Amino acid sequence: MIKSFAQMQNESNFREQNCKYFNFKDDNGSLIRKRSGFVTFSDQPSLSTIIAERERERERSRRVRKMEVGFLGLGIMGKAMSMNLLKNGFKVTVWNRTLSKCDELVEHGASVCETPAEVIKKCKYTIAMLSDPSAALSVVFDKDGVLEQICEGKGYIDMSTVDAETSVKINEAITGKGGRFVEGPVSGSKKPAEDGQLIILAAGDKALFEESIPAFDVLGKKSFFLGQVGNGAKMKLIVNMIMGSMMNAFSEGLVLADKSGLSSNTLLDILDLGAMTNPMFKGKGPSMNKSSYPPAFPLKHQQKDMRLALALGDENAVSMPVAAAANEAFKKARSLGLGDLDFSAVIEAIKFSRE
Ligand SMILES: NC(=O)C1=CN([C@@H]2O[C@H](COP(=O)(O)OP(=O)(O)OC[C@H]3O[C@@H](n4cnc5c(N)ncnc54)[C@H](OP(=O)(O)O)[C@@H]3O)[C@@H](O)[C@H]2O)C=CC1
Numbered sequence: 001m002i003k004s005f006a007q008m009q010n011e012s013n014f015r016e017q018n019c020k021y022f023n024f025k026d027d028n029g030s031l032i033r034k035r036s037g038f039v040t041f042s043d044q045p046s047l048s049t050i051i052a053e054r055e056r057e058r059e060r061s062r063r064v065r066k067m068e069v070g071f072l073g074l075g076i077m078g079k080a081m082s083m084n085l086l087k088n089g090f091k092v093t094v095w096n097r098t099l100s101k102c103d104e105l106v107e108h109g110a111s112v113c114e115t116p117a118e119v120i121k122k123c124k125y126t127i128a129m130l131s132d133p134s135a136a137l138s139v140v141f142d143k144d145g146v147l148e149q150i151c152e153g154k155g156y157i158d159m160s161t162v163d164a165e166t167s168v169k170i171n172e173a174i175t176g177k178g179g180r181f182v183e184g185p186v187s188g189s190k191k192p193a194e195d196g197q198l199i200i201l202a203a204g205d206k207a208l209f210e211e212s213i214p215a216f217d218v219l220g221k222k223s224f225f226l227g228q229v230g231n232g233a234k235m236k237l238i239v240n241m242i243m244g245s246m247m248n249a250f251s252e253g254l255v256l257a258d259k260s261g262l263s264s265n266t267l268l269d270i271l272d273l274g275a276m277t278n279p280m281f282k283g284k285g286p287s288m289n290k291s292s293y294p295p296a297f298p299l300k301h302q303q304k305d306m307r308l309a310l311a312l313g314d315e316n317a318v319s320m321p322v323a324a325a326a327n328e329a330f331k332k333a334r335s336l337g338l339g340d341l342d343f344s345a346v347i348e349a350i351k352f353s354r355e
């Protein structure tokens with residue numbers, strides 16, 4: 001099909017190169033516009049697209065520089081996440097139950113407060129990353145907690161992995177005082193947290209979610225908005241229930257290979273070449289074969305997630321025998337004193353039960 005110049009100009013990838021326009025009159029005196037040079041169709045962004053993109057980036061930086069974010073809980077995840085916010089230009093005010101853990105963040109430019117209430121008072125937006133439901137509730141409801149200062153105009157974003165009931169309770173308390181709440185548990189461990197590559201499973205106040213996007217974009221590679229409070233918690237527990245079950249099957253396979261006189265390293269190579277290849281087997285397998293479990297995702301937290309996911313299964317009458325068996329192995333590992341090691345240390349419980 002032959003297209004007119006005007007039609008070509010409407011194509012999204014239309015570009016002009018070295019074009020000059022000449023105006024002259026024809027025999028009837030009508031003004032005619034002639035063009036010299038040539039046009040191309042290119043996937044390269046046009047100058048106007050580049051300028052618009054730069055302007056958007058400048059606007060994003062302006063918003064970030066103005067955003068004062070509070071951060072409660074500087075464990076493995078909270079430390080990496082708040083450090084990322086700092087490195088990306090946010091003003092960050094931190095609090096941790098063990099206050100000395102704030103020192104490293106302060107060295108990188110963070111301010112520190114002595115209580116969660118003080119952080120809330122100071123910041124329009126506060127993120128929490130705490131170990132479990134009881135920690136999440138305590139930081140909100142206890143003396144000097146979030147509730148003492150939360151009010152209209154303030155947003156609270158809890159990214160801890162908890163059950164829906166805990167999240168709903170926190171939401172009711174925060175909104176009851178005029179504040180806004182988003183739950184935003186994350187999928188991804190220590191390294192994705194350090195690299196800003198988490199997957200954020202948010203739910204709750206949509207406007208607060210949208211205002212939090214500049215921070216979420218720094219913390220993660222993708223943010224899902226899942227609707228009402230509780231949905232983020234449930235989705236996270238389902239994801240981790242699958243992860244915990246996979247880790248158990250993987251551990252049993254490694255132990256079985258070894259006990260059958262096969263090389264567990266060769267098993268890793270075989271798995272990596274087939275349909276079951278995944279970053280978890282690839283990342284954890286070699287260190288598991290060396291019985292090394294530096295904590296990225298502590299085993300005690302994985303067991304907490306299995307427990308909470310099984311409770312969700314109970315509520316919904318979903319039979320989950322695989323997850324229940326995996327939970328037993330994590331419980332066994334905890335009873336062996338492995339709770340603070342990485343969750344891959346569950347393999348030790350499997351080795352133990354076969355000795
Ligand atoms: N590690 C990981 O790979 C991932 C973890 N998660 C989830 O993120 C959350 C944090 O995990 P992670 O950073 O690994 O955990 P850590 O155990 O490293 O850190 C837990 C944090 O919670 C604080 N805390 C515990 N109990 C209380 C309490 N009663 N009152 C106040 N603060 C408390 C700790 O304070 P203190 O320093 O004083 O002990 C610490 O800041 C958990 O819900 C976990 O399931 C989600 C995705 C990945």
Ligand SMILES: O=CC(=O)O
Binds near residue numbers: 186187188189240
């Ligand atoms: O919750 C743990 C994770 O790796 O995700």
